Amino acid sequence: MSDLPHYSPQTESIYRRPITAQRRLLVIYAHPDDEAFGNAGIILAARHAGIEVHYICATRGECGTVDDHFLTLYPDVRALRTAEQMAAAEALDLGAVHFLNYRDSNMPGSLDNQNHQALVQAPVGDVATRIATLIDDIKPEFVITFPPYGGYGHPDHIAIHHASMAALAHATWHVPNVFYSTFSTTLIRAIILFMRIIRRNPRAFGRNGDIDVVRVAEEATPITTTVDCRHVIPAKIAAWQCHASQGGRTTRVPRICWRWFYGTETLTRVTPPALGHREVLRFEA
């Protein structure tokens, strides 16, 4: 890392309106689409309750796999995914998107990991300082970021987890409620079982065979907190569709099952620690 030229990108904050709301939620992830695929329902439920929501997005998702036809209107994946992110910002009614402007690091072992602009090459302290500055500006009541394994082990997800936690420790503003995104492992364990039955390796899952589903299940943090999202499901699906190049185009789940599939989102409470029983987080004051 030390032989690479130092890279110090500028934060680019794109405001859709000034901060006037009394209560604020800050979501901190790595790529355009992490906010929508992970927490569209929670973001929309917060907006429904009058809470301002900002998104810190560490990269522009330059290494995302994209079918060629998505690029007809854009010079490259970076421009495409930035446009998708800003469309999602409208669909989610975000107050602002703050791009940290690191480069997507791609999955482990790829050459993109070695790019000097990659998020994984940035010193954690540098990234944390920049996030802490934004935390002190935004003064959120709630922060959501990735858990230690970042959901499925993407190096950028893990990097932004460490930077976010360091930023929360260093910021002057004390964030009273900190959460990790998480998910039920029931379906994942069923997929592992099914893959073993058909003699496929669950440790080499996905289009590129680079997702270890066994580890995804093992590393998932516990569900301590649920958020009712039933009232925002159509808007949640509309937000996913903004990230069309990343598979957000359609849902194959019949509408009659939407409430069951999409009606609840889950979190792990980090601060203050969970009390042992599962809480229902209601944003209404």
Ligand SMILES: [Zn+2]
């Ligand atoms: Zn991501």
